[in-house]
Amino acid sequence: MSRAVPAGFGVVLDRQTRVLDGGRVLLGGSPRRALKLSPAGVAAFRRLRADGYVTDERTGRLARRLVDAGVAHPRPPVRGDADVTVIVPVRDRAESLSRCLAALAGADVVVVDDGSVDPAAVAAVVARHGARLLQRPVCGGPAAARNTGLAALADSMAELVAFVDSDCVPSPGWLDRLAGHFADPAVVAVAPRIVPVLAAGAGRTLGAFAAARSPLDLGPDEALVRPGGRVSYVPTAALVVRRTALDRFDEALRYGEDVDAVWRLIAAGGVVRYDPSVTVAHAEPATWPAWLRRRHLYGTSAGPLARRHPDRLAPLVLSPWPAAVAALLLARRPLPATAAGVVAAARLASKLRADGLPPSLAAPMIAEATAATLTGAGRAVTQLALPAAVALTAGRPRRLATLAALVAAPALRDWLRLRPSLDPVRWTLASIADDLAYGTGVWRGAVRARTARPLLPATPRTSGGSPAG
Numbered sequence: 001m002s003r004a005v006p007a008g009f010g011v012v013l014d015r016q017t018r019v020l021d022g023g024r025v026l027l028g029g030s031p032r033r034a035l036k037l038s039p040a041g042v043a044a045f046r047r048l049r050a051d052g053y054v055t056d057e058r059t060g061r062l063a064r065r066l067v068d069a070g071v072a073h074p075r076p077p078v079r080g081d082a083d084v085t086v087i088v089p090v091r092d093r094a095e096s097l098s099r100c101l102a103a104l105a106g107a108d109v110v111v112v113d114d115g116s117v118d119p120a121a122v123a124a125v126v127a128r129h130g131a132r133l134l135q136r137p138v139c140g141g142p143a144a145a146r147n148t149g150l151a152a153l154a155d156s157m158a159e160l161v162a163f164v165d166s167d168c169v170p171s172p173g174w175l176d177r178l179a180g181h182f183a184d185p186a187v188v189a190v191a192p193r194i195v196p197v198l199a200a201g202a203g204r205t206l207g208a209f210a211a212a213r214s215p216l217d218l219g220p221d222e223a224l225v226r227p228g229g230r231v232s233y234v235p236t237a238a239l240v241v242r243r244t245a246l247d248r249f250d251e252a253l254r255y256g257e258d259v260d261a262v263w264r265l266i267a268a269g270g271v272v273r274y275d276p277s278v279t280v281a282h283a284e285p286a287t288w289p290a291w292l293r294r295r296h297l298y299g300t301s302a303g304p305l306a307r308r309h310p311d312r313l314a315p316l317v318l319s320p321w322p323a324a325v326a327a328l329l330l331a332r333r334p335l336p337a338t339a340a341g342v343v344a345a346a347r348l349a350s351k352l353r354a355d356g357l358p359p360s361l362a363a364p365m366i367a368e369a370t371a372a373t374l375t376g377a378g379r380a381v382t383q384l385a386l387p388a389a390v391a392l393t394a395g396r397p398r399r400l401a402t403l404a405a406l407v408a409a410p411a412l413r414d415w416l417r418l419r420p421s422l423d424p425v426r427w428t429l430a431s432i433a434d435d436l437a438y439g440t441g442v443w444r445g446a447v448r449a450r451t452a453r454p455l456l457p458a459t460p461r462t463s464g465g466s467p468a469g
Contacts, residue, residue, distance in 0.1 A: 004060030010075025076180035089145030115139035143249035188270030191234035199286035256301025299441020303449030314458035383439030
């Protein structure tokens, strides 16, 4: 199978990608990197940008390189002929199911009732919308319900299977738009953006926070999904998969079964994409206790996932030089921190020069990595060690002030980036509460799974990502 992006696909640069040195160097991707193009590559890149889409094998292979590096993204054709079966797992929630099925009108839908307390109500909704119904006698969880649906499709000729949770409402045309990605034989799964819908009665603070920081909303920027990348996983609240690529979900995982499935698809060599131009609405909790309980439960998946994917889960990724600069800054030693930063930039500049890349990229790359290390450390401390950190700094005002700045840094960075309709003080307090709830879940899951991996930092080569973190 050719690894070239098929002819007819559009290709656009990621919004954070920079074109340097007359088009010979591209800086971007996640993790951020510099790509040097050969003279033939420069010519293909210029043709690709002028045409806006892949026209031949050469531009297709260059497009694949750019897409695989995360510096560019494909624009697939819209497909109205894809053979898709939608699986909707549900347990009670008949009203939500009715809204979901109404949005799926015209699709081939299989509803799996996962041991509802009132199965008659679910059956009535399914019949009213003309969907097929499979009933499980007892509740086995989302993974078991999806597996029941997959088993029912064993003899189906459907090319694709879509999973949609019963509390989701897809936007019109969502399947046709996502199905276009599968014209690329390398693609095995595509996820839309999950946008939060606030429940009636939610307070202003929770409403504003949920609108900007729903754990299922992975943001407005499209991405190649991979552990350690900008988008390291996608949820199966709404997900379209090539049917032959996924055999089943791990039923032993009550939470994180979607992360496990996606990572297995990637480990098998498949391409998974996140396409936020397609949206699916998802109902959010209406109260802070319900919100924080969900965050805690999501955190419990870290331990079992670390058992299954030991090199893909870490609360913090530490590269030696940025970590050294960050540590010196936290120790309030600005001159040694500056010296370490200069040395790190000089070393990187030398490497870039040897690779034929502009050495001027070194300083901003080191600064960016140091900032990411500081905000990552702040979130990790908040989630996993805040009580201990407060105890260690008690009675030491300067150290306590440093800790406060470290803990507030990731929240304030998000506030500046997301611009929520909430003042920075309440936003920061809400973010800290959210991180604490998730972190207690991580500790609980790690203890139960008897692994410390979700609690320990990693190096870039061994890091993955934190699910719903």
